[in-house]
Amino acid sequence: MTDLSHIRNFSIVAHIDHGKSTLADRLIQSTNTVAARDMKEQMLDSMDIERERGITIKANTVRIDYTADNGRAYVLNLIDTPGHVDFAYEVSRSMRAVEGSLLVVDSTQGVEAQTLANVYHALDAGHEIVPVLNKIDLPASECDQVAAQIEDVIGLDASGAIRVSAKTGIGIHETLEAIVNLLPAPQGDRDAPLKAMLVDSWYDSYLGVIVLVRIIDGTMKKNDRVRFMSNGTVHQIDKIGVFRPKMQDVEILGPGEIGFITASIKQVRDTRVGDTITSEKKGTDQALPGFKPAQPVVFCGLFPVDSSLFEDLRDAIEKLALNDASFSFEMETSAALGFGFRCGFLGLLHLEVIRDRIEREYDIDLITTAPSVVYHLHMRDGEMRELHNPADMPDLTLIDHLEEPRIKATILVPDEYLGDVLKLCQDRRGVQLDLTYAGSRAMVVYDLPLNEVVFDFYDRLKSVTKGYASFDYVLTGYQEDYLVKMSVLVNDEPVDALSMMVHRDRAEMRGRAMVEKLKDLIPRHMFKIPIQAAIGGKVIARETLSALRKDVTAKCYGGDATRKRKLLDKQKAGKKKMRQFGKVDIPQEAFISALKMDG
Structure with missing residues (x-):
């Protein structure tokens, strides 16, 4: 057992792709923790999907033995954390287990939104923080400017920031010395109850x-x-x-x-x-404060393309839920899609990762319905209900008011794209809270409805800023707004998989876009098909899919015009009857494409 003063527990925090996992690799390699023949890239990323996407999803831990320049042997416990906003709960949890953090900042890109978010997690946990400037071997590296930026934006003293290249191994010895000399040793009593x-x-x-x-x-x-x-x-x-x-x-x-x-x-x-x-025998009575449970923010339905695979999907989802405490699910049925599950995720990347794992590890093709968020319905009898799926919306006469979740979004963006970002946030019903500058980059803080963000906000933000903006958000609470449920009717039948919650002022625009898209996606039938978007009983947008027509008058050559008329009237009556009893087949691809709404 190691003496407390010779233990250092720390985590590595940074924005996505600033080099956390690579730095962890070099620390492991330079202390010979792993034999050279077993060493591989991203040593601590164990899942296939982590290696493929080049991201960390699960926080991983490793114990390193290091003999310092002062001749003492130290035990270093390192936790490598994810950088993406969807896995922020993994970061906050890892922070509680350690006393210090290495803050890795890419010296070519500077401080990003997620850098800020992760630093705040570390400061909340009372950490000592050592700044590390990575990628100094790149020609675009600007260490002095980035050090100044860390001081301006975060308020940490970066004059002694360690300059490293995690790829080539420059500065790794200095990093190990800084961990031993600058980070605090843990506190604890051996003789106290466990x-x-x-x-x-x-x-x-x-x-x-x-x-x-x-x-x-x-x-x-x-x-x-x-x-x-x-x-x-x-x-x-x-x-x-x-x-x-x-x-x-x-x-x-x-x-x-x-x-x-x-x-x-x-x-x-x-x-x-x-x-x-x-x-069990001489236990402590005082429990540790614990963590807040992870709250799912995005909900969507997962259905198997082949309905006979429903039981296999249930097995797959139960196994994944074993390893992921933040993923919740319950069974649901849909008229269009059959049996499936309503699942809760921490964000869209989390949803993608789970979906990819089910398709890859369990070989099940999935249909994913439109992502939606949790609304609070305040009923007239004083009861508060949570609404996970817009299709379950009760009668409007029973609802007093409806609240939607809001977020506080922090966006860091180069000056020349600021106008586009402000316009994007205004279009998504955002309220500007703050706008400050750190060098040539603007930091915008917006209050936005989560409903507008889960869909494709991140993709739009990246495209209007050519990929230079970084984005981070925290949930702030619920706020009342004028939201309505928009249903889509095909041939007068509601399609529950396509119903969604929209703001009343945007409903016509969203409805029109949806029906125009469906008109192109649904194949033509032998009868005319109306496609409508409706709020309650009121239709707000309509397109009509014309019928395929068989030429019934081909065999009439000459003779009286009434012969043709008689055949056409007979066809018309048949089409009318067909429309009454005919069933419209909506292909699976149409659902998926219709849900990917463009700006």
Whole structure:
């Protein structure tokens, strides 16, 4: 067991693609934690999808042994965190388990929106922060300007910022020395009752649930009986160890150390992230404050293209939910799409990742309905209901008012694109809160409805700024607004998969765009098909899909005009009857294309 003063726990935080995982690779490599033959790029990104997209989704941890210049041996526990806004809860959780952070800033790009968001997570957790300027080997690197920018925008002293190139290995020794000399050692009491924080948990098919723990006080060893305080369950520890990134068993974990335990736990649901673990006999009474549970913000329906695969989809979703506490689901049915699930996600990237994993790992083709957010319905009888799916909207006469979630968005953008960004935010019903400058870049803060952001706001923002803007948001709460449910009727039948909540002032525009798009997507039938967008009983937009026509008068050559007339009237009556009983087939692609609304 290591002396507390020789332990350093830290995380690496940064914006997307500023080099967190590469820096972690170099730290692991330069301390010989992993043999040279086992070393590979993005050592800590274990999922295929992480390697393919080049992003970190799960925070991962590794223990490094380092002998400093002063001759002492130190144990460094590193947590590599995601950079994307959808996985911010992973970041905030990892922060609670460590005492310091390396703030990595790309010296060619400077401070970005997510850099700010992650620094605030670190400051909230009371961290000591060491700024690191990465990518100094690139010709476009501007270390002095970026250091000045860190001081202006964040307010951290960056005069002693470490200059590194995580790719080539320049400055890695200085980084290790800074971790040892500038970051604080953890506090803790060996002899106090056991108090450990549950940082993360995931399911392994051989070992059951693996629990990542940070020991605050006391010690933990194999065969101890421990109690999880949130649900009172008691388990006996089968295996205890640390990650170097591979699992390595140890005899005992003491205060300040980060490691894992397994205890034949069957379900990840029994291990709540942020829970306190203590010993069964002489436990502590004082639980740790824990984390706020992750709140899903975007909901959408997942349906199998082949309805016979519904049971396989249920299995796939249950397995994914085992490893992802922030993903929630419930069963739903739709007239157009059959049986499926209504799922909650932290954002659109989270939705894409889950969808890709189901399609790839379980080989199920999926249809995804329009993403929607959770609305609060305040009924006339004083009850408050949550609305997850616009198709479930109750009768308007029963509702007193409706509230939608709002966010505070921070956008960092080069000066020349500022006008386009302001126009985009105004078009999405945004309210400007703040506009400041950091060098040649503007920082805009807007209050926006989440409903307008989940759809394609990020894509539009990237396209109007040629990819230079960075965007981050936090939920601020709910606000009343004049929202209505827009239904789409095809041949007078409502299509529930296409109904959506829109602001009343925008309803005509959205409705017209939707019906025009559907007119091109639905194939023509033998009868005329009206496509309408309606609010309640009032139609606000309509397009008519003309009928395919068979030439019934081809065999009439000459003779009286009434012969032709008689045949045409017979055809007309047949079409009228057909329209009454005919069923319109809407192809699956039409649903998907119709939901991708353009600006």
